[in-house]
Amino acid sequence: MRKGTEWGIGTTALLVIGIIMAAGYFALPQIMQKGEDPVWAVPEGNPQHGAGAIIRYGCFSCHEIAGIRKATGRVGPKLHDIREQMYIGGVLANSPDNMAKWVRNPRRFSPETAMPDLGVMDQDVLDIAAYLYKH
């Protein structure tokens, strides 16, 4: 009788530990999900509008961009997971501020780059940066 109770407590404790570990395992990817990290947040930018701007300015014709079906261009690099990258265009340290600078005037930072200055408007720059860091 006593032995049985101890066994029961031991099993319950193991079960509880197991449930906590499983919860941690499933919750972690949610916590780490893209867009949550404040370093890459562009609070003034709207990623949904960014997707539209990427189409309007023709970025898709030169870049492969996650989540935009038309964006299959291979003139420039793929922009998937751009937040993992150290530099933008090989010249600017990767940050939301520098992303905005690059999209606005790439040739100011890399005069011989094939990426043209596209006259992207200020709000569109922020929206595009918000989109790129989420995808």
Ligand code: HEC
């Ligand atoms: C005519 C083709 C062309 C168009 C249009 C174009 N790009 Fe680019 N883009 C390039 C090329 C080429 C590079 C590589 C530049 C370099 O490394 O010198 C580049 C680089 C980049 C980079 C840096 C990528 C990296 O891996 O460092 C970003 C971000 C980017 N472009 C975003 C955009 C956005 C946003 C638009 C639309 C507003 C756009 N591009 C339009 C050709 C283009």
